Amino acid sequence: MIRYCRICRSQDLREIINLGNMHYTGKFKHQEEVVPQALLKLLVCENCGLTQLSNNFSLDKISCTVNFSSIIFLPILWAISMES
Ligand SMILES: [Zn+2]
Numbered sequence: 001m002i003r004y005c006r007i008c009r010s011q012d013l014r015e016i017i018n019l020g021n022m023h024y025t026g027k028f029k030h031q032e033e034v035v036p037q038a039l040l041k042l043l044v045c046e047n048c049g050l051t052q053l054s055n056n057f058s059l060d061k062i063s064c065t066v067n068f069s070s071i072i073f074l075p076i077l078w079a080i081s082m083e084s
Pocket residue numbers: 005006007008009010045046047048049050
């Protein structure tokens with residue numbers, strides 16, 4: 001868990017949401033698959049107001065099947081199709 005604000009380094013952090021331990025995943029797991037968990041808690045810095053996660057997450061454990069190019073290009077294609 002972080003002890004300092006990521007922006008101003010203040011130690012004046014207040015918990016605002018605690019969802020407990022949550023699985024590292026963005027998809028449905030197979031029945032036999034073991035998915036690691038991590039604490040998902042939001043803190044707000046009373047000094048600068050930044051809302052931030054209390055823990056750092058390991059990016060290699062996160063399952064992400066989102067194709068980020070589709071997030072950028074699909075709205076553009078939709079806008080082009082609406083004009084024609
Ligand atoms: Zn701060």
